[in-house]
Amino acid sequence: MIGLVLVAHSADVVRGVAAMVAQAAPGVPVDGAGGLSGGRLGTNGLEVVDALRRVLAASGRDGVLVLLDLGSAAMAVDLALDELDPADRALVRLTEAPFIEGAVLAAVTAAGGAGMDAVAAAAERASAMPKLPRD
């Protein structure tokens, strides 16, 4: 089953979104990296490496979709990918999807046993997902 790694500036944000994912799609491997030591806000590439390895193992090496919040999150993931073996790196995909909505939609799709392409596409559909009631 495809797993998710959440990379954000705040540990609370990562915890909160991981909880939403777990509620919507129990059993989907999800982990993340958020915040710096001492409760500071920021992203740490080395923690992203650990999260990627944990979720990759938990996914049975099916693959990992990475969701990002702002700015340096992408840099932290870039650094983390450099640390992985090429075989592991090939199993990781990044998405531009909105962080919360994308994570939930991706997880629900992954829980149904979908492959990486379908899970990533589900996450990306979140950017066009209507939220307000329509007439």
Place this chain on the structure above:
Amino acid sequence: MGSDDLARVPSVTVMTVTDAWLRCTARAVHERRLWLTELDAAIGDGDHGINLDRGFTALLEDLEAGAIPTGDAGALLASAGRRLLGLVGGASGALYGRALMTAGTRLTGLTADPRIDRRALVEIALAGAIDGITALGRAVPGDKTMLDALAPALDALRAAAPDSPVRDVMLAMAEAAEAGAAATIPLVARKGRASYLGKRSTGHLDPGAASSAILIRCLAHAVTATDGQPVQPDEASTRP
């Protein structure tokens, strides 16, 4: 090879320079941490000075505790870069960490080559640092980033006459970094947190360029520290 009298004593000297650079940087960043944080509070997230100080101070403790391998200058820089990644965190930790890692990788093995003088080693290390930052941050000079201090420093190093005294070359490099940092004030940020502000980012010195100028000034100091008249680490013209 120019006038470099240290051309024939490479390894140990380069190690000494690298060690001196880390020490100078840790001290200078600590002294300027509030200033850097104020700069960052204006157009970023206000933690640049505190995060850098935390990282370099911890690095210095590692160095003194022997927790970083110190056999080869390249290996030292590469390990220091890896440590900075986790210690500083955020964009500046990633960028400076990757800068040191790339510089260290480029220097590894070269420092034992007696045909390479210290000016050439500085150029290789600085070019490596810039390549590392560019690959990760995908910025170009003019985007109001660290590169606006680092790129002019490398240009000044390369533009100096081959027979210029090393001290003059190092001073020109440091001053070019400081002038480059000062020149970020009118720029609109196109990378990083400051870019979210758009035109409101003008009128402020970029904190990354400011810290880069401090690092380059320390490099000039470290390279000339064994000379009779080292470049002073605290002449920064960008200091208020």
